[in-house]
Structures are given as C-alpha cells and as structure tokens.
Amino acid sequence: MALLRTREAVVQRFRTVLSRHGLTEQQWRILRALDGHEGLEISLLAEQCRILLPSMTGILRRMEQRGLVRRYANQADGRSIRVRLTETAQALVEEIKPEVVGVYAEIERILGQRKLEQLYALLEELEAGLLEGGRRSGAV
C-alpha cells in the first residue's frame, strides 16, 4: 500500500501548487507533455499522459477555452488533430516550474540526494516494466 498512500501525500502537495494556478494534475501533465514540442497528435498525447481519449476531449476543451492550447488540423491525415501550447501556456509553465521544483526540493530535503536518485531509478524501472507488461498482457 505504500505507493498508493505515499502518492496521496505527494499528489496533494502538487495539487496545492497547481490549483493556485487553476490547473489540475492532468492539465499539468498535458502542459509538460506539450512543452517544447511543435505539436502532438491527440491520441499520442493521451497515451503519454495516460488519459483516455474521451476524457482528453473534455480536458482539452477546457484548456482551449482558457487559451492554453490550440487544435489544428493535420494536412496529411484528415482524421488526426494536433495540439500545441499557446504563448500564454508557455509563460504559465515557466511560472509554475519553480514552484513544482520547490516540491521536489522538499522531497530531496527529506530523503537526501542519494536516496532521491535511488527512488527515481526504481520508479523509472517500475514504470517501464508496468508499461511493458501492460502492453503484453492487458491490464492485470
């Protein structure tokens, strides 16, 4: 249960930071995924952010209304739609980054650098394995 419980404590930290800027955790994942990209297809974005497509539609609609993202058509394939950040969104990401870094700094203060790196490595390995397994055998 440790992962689930700890997650709750960590996520609440992030939610506090993000909600001050009117963002949810999912919206932040989308901002981060799009940051530094010319534009991503919605289905690719959904996969990277681990958000289902119907949820994605709603989340992107809210973000678009708020002027954070823009949809634009893909000339090569009329079905697919790409999304990219507006300048407003890029500025917002830069504004929030330091605060998010603050949360990580708190974590590092608690664990120390060596253990934080250990934790990070373990999580990466676990994530890779879970995705791999998920692809192979479907959801557990």
Place this chain on the structure above:
Amino acid sequence: MALLRTREAVVQRFRTVLSRHGLTEQQWRILRALDGHEGLEISLLAEQCRILLPSMTGILRRMEQRGLVRRYANQADGRSIRVRLTETAQALVEEIKPEVVGVYAEIERILGQRKLEQLYALLEELEAGLLEGGRRSGAV
C-alpha cells in the same frame, strides 16, 4: 515527474482490479483502514485515508447504501460517529486481497525482491517526512 507518472501506471492497475468489484481506490483505502478494527471515528478515518470530511460523507453514504459499512453513535461524545465494516465488506476484502496481491506480485516480478524492499523503505521514509513537514509548515 517520475512519481506522478509511475503512480498513474500503478493506480490504473489497481483501478482495474477494484472496479471489477465496483470499488473506487478511495473506497478500498477505507476498507483497508477499517479492516481489523472494531470501529473508527470518521475524522480519524478521513485523516488516515487522506480524504476530506465532506468527501468522506458522500463516500460513506454510498458504501453504507451498498451494505459495506455501518455508522454507529459514540456514547462518550454525541458529536463523533464511528464506522465499521459489515460482514459483507469483510468477505469482500478477503475476496479482493489476492487480486491486489497479484498486482504487488507483478511489481515484485519487475523489480525483484531486493529492489521492491528498497522502494518500499524509501516511500515509507518519504511519506513520514511529507506528513511531518505538512504538519509543520502547511501545504508545500
């Protein structure tokens, strides 16, 4: 971001298992917290599960309607209410446990026992530190 991203993969595993039994992650946390206890006060339960009281009211109402928990008054203090599992709920917990263990087994298969223990220890330490810090300095 590793913790947030990995969390998503892990949580989706659990959600898959739990939703087959019509449970949410929060309801599972409550079931686990109450399992093996005579009864817990709602505010204590909320703290342990990291769920806000107003959310708790709704979640408990749904669980009570489904016959999983029962509220009963505290004679010593007319304001506080205790909650405990019904036999149905206890049977359900026993039924689900092996499946949840299956998810942990998958994690152990990915990381190996030694690394899993490492991960567990790091998370425990992080959680304790976050709670400590949260109590001391407020959110973030």
Place this chain on the structure above:
DNA sequence: TATTGTTATACTCTATAACTATA
C-alpha cells in the same frame, strides 16, 4: 473496414463555505 476523435451519459471525487448539533 479500421482509425481518430467527439458526443452522450452516469458516476465518483475534490474543494470551499455554510450550517447543525453537541461539548
């Protein structure tokens, strides 16, 4: 026919403020 994305629908949780009743 298969794929990309949206719509429809119903449910659950989050979060804040206001309120009730006990203490």
Place this chain on the structure above:
DNA sequence: TATAGTTATAGAGTATAACAATA
C-alpha cells in the same frame, strides 16, 4: 466558542458505448 460531521454547490476526471468523418 470549538469540534464533528453534514449539506450545498460547482467543477473536473473516469469509463463505456455509440457515433461521425476520414482512410
């Protein structure tokens, strides 16, 4: 006055199925 819990509200994400447009 303070505490335990509920109610009222509004908003947001999850999940499944059905659908439209394009390939």
